[in-house]
Amino acid sequence: MICGVHHLAVSTPDLERFVDHYQRWYGFERVADGGWEADNERIGRMVQLPGSAARYAMIRLDRFYIEVFQYLEPVGTRTDRRMCDHGLIHLCLYVDDIEAEYARLSALGMDFHCPPGGPDTMQATYGRDCDGNVVELLQVIAPDHPFPFLGTMDQAAPPSSK
Template sequence: MIRGVHHLAISTPDLERFVDHYQRWFGFERVGGGGWEVGNDRIDTMVGLKDSTATYAFIRLGNLHIEVFEYASNDPVEVRPRMCDRGITHLCLYCDDVVAEYERLSALGMHFHGPPGEGTLRATYGRDCDGNVVELLQIAGPECTFQFHDLAVA
């Protein structure tokens, strides 16, 4: 039986820079990490790569865990998906005040596609330090059918 989501994973060219940004910008905390060296056949089979080597960190914010990888081998392809591309297109972070977070993160250097909108669902899309899309969302009205309190927060 599937019980829920454990984590999502993101690959980055600079693990420490990425983790630092997510700690300072969004309030994540580092909760673990590790890595492997070339010659680990079990992991090579799992990730579908030959002679892979990487370091990783687990970071957490509330009930969301992200496993961040920095591969030191293989030829990474830089991917900057557009919102219409197939696959995972963005990470959404819930905010109490999306305008305040937009202003705070803009001052820290985060680039946004535009300012937050008005209405019941207030949201904006920006880019993290690697160009991944991060949405900031505030649900401002009780009439919205998907409230943050509907989520199990540990």
């Protein structure tokens, strides 16, 4: 039986920059590091890139993990995807004060598509991370909302600036 979601994975051209960005801006913590060499046939088959080599880090926010890959061989390319293009299109981070987070992240340099807004039940906005991936900030306002935040937010709040 499937028990839930553990993580999503992203590929970046600069592992350290990406991890630092997610630590400073969004409060993630680095929990593991690893990688593989080009002679690892099993992983080459698994990722459908024979002869590949990569580094990775696992970062965590509360119960949610992101596995961050930097491929050393082959080196990936960036394709600009629109929100309507097929595939994963954004990461949503739940916030308890969307206006405060919008102001804090704007001051750090996050490029938002628009200010927060929405119906009486929730407020949201989209912006871009250091690699151009879309990150949504969401605050559910109505206590009977059909998809409330179910996490615990065990972590301390991210730093206010750097």
